[in-house]
Amino acid sequence: EKAQALASRTADHLRSPVICILGHVDTGKTKILDRIRRTNVQDGEAGGITQQIGATYFPIDAVKKEATKLAEGRQLDYNVPSLLIIDTPGHESFTNLRSRGSSLCDIAILVVDILHGLEPQTKESIGLLKARKTPFIVALNKIDRIYDWDAQPHNCPTRDSIAKQPRHAREEFMRRVRDAQLEFAEIGFNTELYWENEDPRKTVSLVPTSAISGEGIPDLLMLLLALPQKLLTDRLMFNPLLEATVLEVKVIEGLGTTIDVILTGGTIREGDTIMVVGLDGPIVSTIRALLTPHPMKEMRVKGQYLHHKEIKAAQGIKISAEGMEKAVAGTQLMVVQDPTSEVEMEYCRDEVMKDFQTILTDVDKS
Numbered sequence: 001e002k003a004q005a006l007a008s009r010t011a012d013h014l015r016s017p018v019i020c021i022l023g024h025v026d027t028g029k030t031k032i033l034d035r036i037r038r039t040n041v042q043d044g045e046a047g048g049i050t051q052q053i054g055a056t057y058f059p060i061d062a063v064k065k066e067a068t069k070l071a072e073g074r075q076l077d078y079n080v081p082s083l084l085i086i087d088t089p090g091h092e093s094f095t096n097l098r099s100r101g102s103s104l105c106d107i108a109i110l111v112v113d114i115l116h117g118l119e120p121q122t123k124e125s126i127g128l129l130k131a132r133k134t135p136f137i138v139a140l141n142k143i144d145r146i147y148d149w150d151a152q153p154h155n156c157p158t159r160d161s162i163a164k165q166p167r168h169a170r171e172e173f174m175r176r177v178r179d180a181q182l183e184f185a186e187i188g189f190n191t192e193l194y195w196e197n198e199d200p201r202k203t204v205s206l207v208p209t210s211a212i213s214g215e216g217i218p219d220l221l222m223l224l225l226a227l228p229q230k231l232l233t234d235r236l237m238f239n240p241l242l243e244a245t246v247l248e249v250k251v252i253e254g255l256g257t258t259i260d261v262i263l264t265g266g267t268i269r270e271g272d273t274i275m276v277v278g279l280d281g282p283i284v285s286t287i288r289a290l291l292t293p294h295p296m297k298e299m300r301v302k303g304q305y306l307h308h309k310e311i312k313a314a315q316g317i318k319i320s321a322e323g324m325e326k327a328v329a330g331t332q333l334m335v336v337q338d339p340t341s342e343v344e345m346e347y348c349r350d351e352v353m354k355d356f357q358t359i360l361t362d363v364d365k366s
């Protein structure tokens, strides 16, 4: 009851979960992201899916349309504003990105090629997920490559597709799933096909997918929504404290050196005094412009940024500010409320440099 009361009180204040895609090279990470992006574009409408700085923003209605193809999806509360998926699949983005020592990502999609099973980088990714305590789901991708698989078009839910397969393809599929489960068990993880998973807290869900046909994409989106509701409500409550991570440091014509930031907590404003980790120590500056890409334009098109007075979490943003040349990606950004207060400045300096230390330590370890 208490949990329910809390849930209803906070439902309006949940932020978007930040999602990372990781796994071994060539398992289909990029293709899955592309497929999710193109989901609504097929109907001639983008459905509000927009590429932000460093992340793609999937408004809840676009996700809902897919997720409600499934009975489980029709029972969910759609109480997050959107899903925010980090655009650079691959594990570098995950290794370095953190805010205050924990992972920037709320949920991860670990992609495994169903024909290859667990590969070296899969295991490496799992190690990182474990260390960061990040909940994840496994996309068992490339099911369309199973011998004689009859790929179903238009983002078909997995179970509907399985029901349409010839018997030997279905048996081969089940064999592959069991093999993957054994490999996961060997490294200490219980896994189940998600529709047989009774306890997502203890058991990792497997989602068979094809990034080519779109089979299993509705299932994947449904799970990305279900998981936060089961596991992450606390973490996703809108946090008034600023939490922001620098994704990239980039020179942009006409703007100079800018930083791309994922804002996961709080509100950031033009004119704010910020502090970031620099190669030679903390950098203090003032936000000259808060930018997001123009909604309908590719973000690679130059000079197409929208200016904002303030932006609320969670979002990907570009910040233009003086002196960002030596900013370090993968570290946190802080806003200094009162730059005249030496106490606060000192506190912020300590905080951002702690991040720098953990990155140095990680570099030493690898």
Ligand code: GDP
Pocket (backbone or CB within 6 Å): 024, 025, 026, 027, 028, 029, 030, 031, 032, 089, 141, 142, 143, 144, 145, 209, 210, 211, 212, 213
């Ligand atoms: P990444 O390195 O993990 O990002 O992998 P990519 O997304 O670049 O995919 C690697 C290759 O596998 C590409 O040639 C893709 O077209 C192909 N691929 C990805 N997903 C699927 C899938 O579900 N089915 C099939 N048949 N091919 C796929």
